[in-house]
Amino acid sequence: MTSSEQTGILKVAYIGAGRVNFGGAAGGPWDHSKRLEQLGGVEFVAIVDPLVEKVRDVLEKKMAGAYAHLYTNCKVLTDYRELLSMGDNKPDAALVGVPPFCHASYKNDIELQLVKAGVHVFVEKPISVQPPEEIQPYVKEVSRTAKEQGVIMSVGYMFRYHDAINKMKEIITEHGRPLMNIDMAYNCAYVSSTRAYIWNIHESGGPIIEQATHFCDLLRYFGGEVDYSQLTSLVVPASDDPTNPGYLSSLSPLLKEGDIPQSSRSPRLTHAQWKFKTGTVGSLTHSYSIHGEKYITNIEIWADGLRMKLENLYYPECRLKIRRGYTDEEQEFVFPTADPYHGEVEVFLKAVRDKDSNIIRSSYEDAFKTYQLTWAIRRTGTGT
The missing domain is CATH 3.30.360.10 (Dihydrodipicolinate Reductase; domain 2)
Structure with a gap:
């Protein structure tokens, strides 16, 4: 039994520190973090983005807010692969909110690596920018692996x-x-x-x-x-x-x-x-x-x-x-x-x-x- 199953608290990671996951100065309805904080029953273990200063700025604001306790153990990471070597703090679920050209391919295989590791995935739309016939083998492998691993996948068609x-x-x-x-x-x-x-x-x-x-x-x-x-x-x-x-x-x-x-x-x-x-x-x-x-x-x-x-x-x-x-x-x-x-x-x-x-x-x-x-x-x- 995992620690999350014992406590009922899901460990969540964010991939992408932009406005989809954290809102932004431009406004708009986006901000998954706000909704997750309000829902409760979660703790945030990592924010992944190669723009380290951007992540630190996001985390600083969160630590100054009403839900700071949810971010106490949150790490600043630059590569999604680092999530998979976090031991007991490996996330149960990850929200992928990066530009579509940054995922959904064997070169940028965020979804595939996460589901192989048993991490549940919520990914934003569109699922790619490459022609569908080029990514279809990747999509099939991700879907097959998710089923084999008992992993939940959801796409952000809200x-x-x-x-x-x-x-x-x-x-x-x-x-x-x-x-x-x-x-x-x-x-x-x-x-x-x-x-x-x-x-x-x-x-x-x-x-x-x-x-x-x-x-x-x-x-x-x-x-x-x-x-x-x-x-x-x-x-x-x-x-x-x-x-x-x-x-x-x-x-x-x-x-x-x-x-x-x-x-x-x-x-x-x-x-x-x-x-x-x-x-x-x-x-x-x-x-x-x-x-x-x-x-x-x-x-x-x-x-x-x-x-x-x-x-x-x-x-x-x-x-x-x-x-x-x-x-x-x-x-x-x-x-x-x-x-x-x-x-x-x-x-x-x-x-x-x-x-x-x-x-x-x-x-x-x-x-x-x-x-x-x-x-x-x-x-x-x-x-x-």
Whole structure:
């Protein structure tokens, strides 16, 4: 019996000291550490990041806060392999929050080394930036090893844990009719997208793989698997010409997008449509178009006698409007306290404690299927 099984306290390590795991000055909803601290029943044994000063700064702030006692034995490490030689302090679970080009390959085999060592893994999306056919052998080995080791793996598709999405799934089940159409739109407030790698598709994977992956995942969550023979995509490519629809008037000059080759620049708009294997029609639009801070997102689902529209999924003011049955009236639901980030890590810890992978809503294998869809949309739109 391990010390964690004896005490009930899970030893947790963070891989990556950035804003996904620890929030950041730029704001946003990210911060796994905050949720884990509030959930309790954990202690933090290591933070891994090659930027040592960044880790020390994070740890200093944590040691000055209300949850300092959870970080008493937390080590500063520069390489994830060091976690595996920590003896009795080896983590039970690790949260992987690093850029996607830093993991999911035999060169950067974070997931594989962790599951081989029996460490449960929560990894952020997208699972990689490399073409899916190149990482498929790696994904298969990681998944197989995790099953052999009895290890829980979860991927950070947090919207599968959102109260509004749960409500929509519940209504679809109650309605009992097959879906006709699922339409999703993800319009990014690009002025605040100041991380340079996002604007280079060979570093970020592009906007569908890096950002709209969440909605691609929800499209599969509602619609099932895609008939790729019926998938088509159109894009508005980047342009330096102010008269072209691909010109962005408020892109920060600090990003120096002009230094990125034209073929590597992120498209300004992507529109894709297809049929699911069930016959349901699916479509997705992503754009870099909005100024200000807030994204504009919409999800619409249609079936015989049912229409659902969900607006502003990222924000507390998100609203679900439903018209169903023999009435013109709409029902409206609000979800001011929904925190899907809390939900995904809470379920992850419960799955680890109960050794129950069935409650994980986004497994590593399933996340790879979403990854395949994002790449198919990118390729049919840009040809790369």
